[in-house]
Each structure stands twice: as structure tokens, then as C-alpha cells.
Amino acid sequence: MILGTAGHIDHGKTALVRALTGVDTDRLPEEKRRGITIDLGFAPLRLDGIGTVGVIDVPGHEAFVRTMVAGATGVDLALLVIAADEGVMPQTKEHLAILRLLGVRAGVVALTKADLVDDEWIALVRDDVCAALAGSSLADAEVIAVSATSGMGLDALRGALLRAARSVPVRDSDDLFRMPVDRAFTIRGTGTVATGTVWSGSVARDVVLRLYPSGDVVRVRALQAHGHAVERVSAGERAAVALAGVELSRVGRGAVLVGGDAWRPSTVIRADVALLDDVDRTVGPRSRLRLHLGTSEVGARVVPLDGALAPGTSRSARIVVEEPIVSRTGDRFVLRGGSPLGTLGGGIVTDPLAPRRARALGSATDDPAAALDRFLQEAGVAGLELAELPVRLGVSGSVLHALLRAAGRWSVADRVYASSARESIARQLLETLGAHHEANPLASGAPRQWLRSRVRAPEAAVDAVIDSMLRDGSMVAEQGDIRLVAFRPRLTDRQRALATDLSSRIAQAGVEPPSLEELADVMAQPATELSAICRVLARDGVLVPVESNRHYSPESVLQLAGRLSEGMATGADYGPAELRGFLGLTRKFLIPFLEYCDREGYTIRNELGRRRRGTKMAKL
Numbered sequence: 001m002i003l004g005t006a007g008h009i010d011h012g013k014t015a016l017v018r019a020l021t022g023v024d025t026d027r028l029p030e031e032k033r034r035g036i037t038i039d040l041g042f043a044p045l046r047l048d049g050i051g052t053v054g055v056i057d058v059p060g061h062e063a064f065v066r067t068m069v070a071g072a073t074g075v076d077l078a079l080l081v082i083a084a085d086e087g088v089m090p091q092t093k094e095h096l097a098i099l100r101l102l103g104v105r106a107g108v109v110a111l112t113k114a115d116l117v118d119d120e121w122i123a124l125v126r127d128d129v130c131a132a133l134a135g136s137s138l139a140d141a142e143v144i145a146v147s148a149t150s151g152m153g154l155d156a157l158r159g160a161l162l163r164a165a166r167s168v169p170v171r172d173s174d175d176l177f178r179m180p181v182d183r184a185f186t187i188r189g190t191g192t193v194a195t196g197t198v199w200s201g202s203v204a205r206d207v208v209l210r211l212y213p214s215g216d217v218v219r220v221r222a223l224q225a226h227g228h229a230v231e232r233v234s235a236g237e238r239a240a241v242a243l244a245g246v247e248l249s250r251v252g253r254g255a256v257l258v259g260g261d262a263w264r265p266s267t268v269i270r271a272d273v274a275l276l277d278d279v280d281r282t283v284g285p286r287s288r289l290r291l292h293l294g295t296s297e298v299g300a301r302v303v304p305l306d307g308a309l310a311p312g313t314s315r316s317a318r319i320v321v322e323e324p325i326v327s328r329t330g331d332r333f334v335l336r337g338g339s340p341l342g343t344l345g346g347g348i349v350t351d352p353l354a355p356r357r358a359r360a361l362g363s364a365t366d367d368p369a370a371a372l373d374r375f376l377q378e379a380g381v382a383g384l385e386l387a388e389l390p391v392r393l394g395v396s397g398s399v400l401h402a403l404l405r406a407a408g409r410w411s412v413a414d415r416v417y418a419s420s421a422r423e424s425i426a427r428q429l430l431e432t433l434g435a436h437h438e439a440n441p442l443a444s445g446a447p448r449q450w451l452r453s454r455v456r457a458p459e460a461a462v463d464a465v466i467d468s469m470l471r472d473g474s475m476v477a478e479q480g481d482i483r484l485v486a487f488r489p490r491l492t493d494r495q496r497a498l499a500t501d502l503s504s505r506i507a508q509a510g511v512e513p514p515s516l517e518e519l520a521d522v523m524a525q526p527a528t529e530l531s532a533i534c535r536v537l538a539r540d541g542v543l544v545p546v547e548s549n550r551h552y553s554p555e556s557v558l559q560l561a562g563r564l565s566e567g568m569a570t571g572a573d574y575g576p577a578e579l580r581g582f583l584g585l586t587r588k589f590l591i592p593f594l595e596y597c598d599r600e601g602y603t604i605r606n607e608l609g610r611r612r613r614g615t616k617m618a619k620l
């Protein structure tokens, strides 16, 4: 569990952390010199019954709010510190707003420096504070008067922290690993070390992770939690991860370590965005903002659905960021802008991997089933990559599994589609095939590969639809070609006349018929058309394709096969000269015809020549 401080500059956050933990988190020389916190500080806090809580101490100075946001992100529990002598101040309010935007709901308010004021004053400040908290995420938080100097109220504060900690929901470690990096340094002998709060999942030593935005593949060389070497760190823990395979310059605040293959950096996300009540501007597509998500901070343009976003309202929006970020559905973020920079609002990611030209999503929902349906509809026949869905929907692998089993979704290979995509592919196939038949009335069908290439959808999906259409009989495969069930090659009247002419010329030529080219010559017709007509006639059994460019009449083939049958004794091998004697063909016709006999199973060829083959010859 992680506890984060919050509150105005000099109100005593660091002093209180030291009083609670014994650790002085202001470790930089400049922090000592100026007496203020500049960077995040870390300390372990023992809470009986809870265990060790990681404390993140943040700066209160208005110039370091971005550092506060990086510290407050991933926090379970807030310790809002308000000095009793000053009361609610600008960064008290700003930090409170940031906690709300980041979804930090549990917390305790410490009215510190109580030693400087009397009880009556404390009662007045307490009223002020309660008024300021009304409507905030800490509206129900306990308010405890304390003094870091005298130690007054510290036990009561521990008690209140314990009660608040018990209300924090346990994070799911059976999920994808993610740790936004808040600090990185080098340790001699260990190498590069990155620290952060584990947001989800867990990681063990020797596991391979990815580091974004660099995209580097890194190995976990060693792990520490609260300064002790451990084998594994899980969601809600502070961790120091020693990384093999990466230079210090590639890690730093804003980087993120992730496990598994679901994460993708992206520059377009969709989100529900809200503007704070007390900002004095609107946000439209031209507003240049800073988006803080995890420990990263990037320039962003927010394009709300239907016009500009007014103070105190929320709207679905499309966000274009200047550098790729890694986010997940359900992630909270903060938007800052203006000059001087101020916190304007924030939101929740509803689609971390929005398509380039995506519109905002309309009324967003935190129902992952509805989100999946919307993404599937949007993707159409292109479908969605299964691997990235845990990130895109913000669910663990097992939840995703259950979602995919539900009706209306169709998975093929590594993608998932709406069932309407399947119908659309089927429709495209039928249309394409219909058009093909129309354009090629003599062709028996379309080659499968050609058909597949005509549909603009992933190959595996088109193949699956072709297979199922062949199974259910909506299409037929014949000799490697696919055709519509009702389709038969059709001859026009002219072609039918040509067919009659052709077959009678071939029949008249007997055992040595003319080739297609010769026929085309004498008939003065294009050879390609005659060839197509011959294919139709061959399928109907009117002609026999003995050679690719030479057809016989069935009678001639039977006659020749009969001659062979008469001449060839069972079990004997015959050379070409003997066979030529039986057939009486010239050499030009002899070899192609013998090869035809081999193919058709009349004869069988071996080193000695050819011998007759049982059954087929016997039928002659």
C-alpha cells in the first residue's frame, strides 16, 4: 500500500513524515539549504495490521506541482497536511483537486503545527477545512490535530491512517505488470536501477520486461522492496528494479516498465475529460495542455466531442499527445495548462489505442463488454488484435477470456471480430465471385488465392469464412477453383455454334486431331476463346483433353485404348516402337497419347517401358 502526502508549501509534510517514520526524506543539499522539498521523498511506515506502507513525500511549492502529480499517481491513501496556523492555502486546494482527479479516495487530514495555536483556533481551522473538503474525495476523511515538534496527536494520526488503510481495496496482482518509473540511478556493481510504485501485476527476478518510451527490452537483475532484496514485487508496493540491458540515460521519471505483449505506446487516446469548477477558461482543440499520466508528462491537445469543454463540466474527448505514451483503459490523468501553469482538470482513459482518425467515443462507460463491442464495430472486418485487449479494455487476461466467450464475437488466429464482420466478409466473397462469374462465364470458378486477395480483411479471417461457406454449401470448390453453387459455365449462341463446329472437326480428324492453334487458324477464331470452349466441352465429356492444346473425341480415345488393350499382354513391358505398332500413330501423337494413358491409368511406366494396368484396360 502506498501513502502520499499533499499540502501547501511549508505546512509540515516532510516534518510529519519524519515524525511518523524516522526518515528525513529531504535528502538533496538544495532541499536542506532552502528548507523546502524539491523532489519526491520515500520512507517506509509500519502500520500494525497492515504491514509496511510506502510513503511518498511530495513538494508543496507551486513550481513543483508536476512533481507532486508524479508522486500522487498510484497512491492508495492520502495524507493531506494543513498547517493549523495558516489553514487552507492555494496548493492545499490544488493538491486536493489532483487527488480527486487521480481517484485517490481514502485519506486522513493532519492539522499540523498544532503546537503553535490554541484549541479555539484549531476548532475554527477545523471548520474551514471541513468546508474546503466538502464535495472532495476526502470529504469523509478524519481530521487530526498534530504537532511534529511536540509529538502531540501522532498516535491518533496513526490510528486514523490505519482505519483509512483498511478501506483501501486490494490491488489485483493477477494482472499485467506495470510500474511507472519515478527515479533512476546507477549503483556501482549493480548498474541501472529504476524505482516506482507497482501499479498492477507482479514481477520476479530474471523476468524480461519492456521499457517505454524507449521500447528497450530489459531483464530484471535484482529487486528490492523497502531497502531489502526480494524475489518478487507486486501491485501496491514500492520497488527498486535493477535492470540489465539498459543505460541510465534511457530510464528516468516518466518511463514505464511493463510486462507481457499487450502494451503499446500511442499518440492518440480517447478519454472522459473533466474541467475543474474554479478554472476561468474553456478547453478546445486549440488549447495546448500538459497531460500527466503515471509519472510521464507530455504536451497534449484535447478535442472534446461537440465543442469546447466549460469549467465544471465533463465530456468525452480525443486526445492527441506530442510523444507516445503507454496508458490503459481506466487510467486517470491530470491536465495542466495556462501561464503560470495551473491544474485545469483531468480524466479517465477510455481507449488507450485509439485509431488514428478516431472520433471521441460518445458517452463512455466502464463496462468492458460494451467497450469491446464498440471497438469491434469500429474495427469492422479488420478486427482487433487479441494480445492488446487487456490494455485496451483495462481488464485482466481472465476477464478478457470470459468476455470473448460471449456471443457476438468471433476469433480467428490472433484477432477477434464482430460477428457482423464475418457476415460482411461472406457477402464480399459472394459479390466478388458473382462478379467473377459474370466477367468470365466460361471459367469454372475463381482460384481460392485470387478470391482471398479480393477481400480487404486479414487472410486468416477470409480463409475461415471461405472454409465455412464451402462446408455449409454456399460455395463449391471444384478442381482448385471456387464457384457459386448455381453457377455453370455458359456458352453464348455464337459460342455454342463454335462448339458444334469444333467438336465435329475434332471427331472427323479421328485419332490425329488438330491442335487448338490449328483449329483457331482454320476457323479464324481467337485461340483463347476456343480453348475456353474446349474446357467447357471437356467438363461435359464431349471432348477429352489429351494434351493441353489438343483435344480428342471420346470415340477416338476409346478406339486407341482398344488397340492398346488388344496388343498388350498382361505382365509384359513394351517399348515405344512396339506400342506405336499397336496404335498406328505418328511420333508427334504417340508420346503425348502414351503419357495420357499413364495419367489415366490405362498403362504404367517403368524403366523397361510400359505395361498394361489391370482394371481400366479390362473395361474396354
Ligand SMILES: Nc1nc2c(ncn2[C@@H]2O[C@H](COP(=O)(O)OP(=O)(O)OP(=O)(O)O)[C@@H](O)[C@H]2O)c(=O)[nH]1
Binding pocket: 007, 008, 009, 010, 011, 012, 013, 014, 015, 016, 035, 036, 037, 038, 058, 059, 060, 061, 081, 112, 113, 114, 115, 116, 146, 147, 148, 149, 150
Ligand atoms: N512548530 C512546528 N513547526 C513545524 C511543525 N511541522 C513542521 N514545522 C516547521 O515548518 C517548516 C516546514 O516544514 P516542512 O516539513 O519542511 O514543510 P513541508 O510541507 O514539507 O514543505 P515543502 O515540502 O517545501 O512543501 C520547518 O521549519 C519545520 O520545522 C510542527 O508541527 N510544529
Ligand SMILES: [Mg+2]
Binding pocket: 013, 014, 015, 026, 036, 037, 057, 058, 059, 060
Ligand atoms: Mg517537504
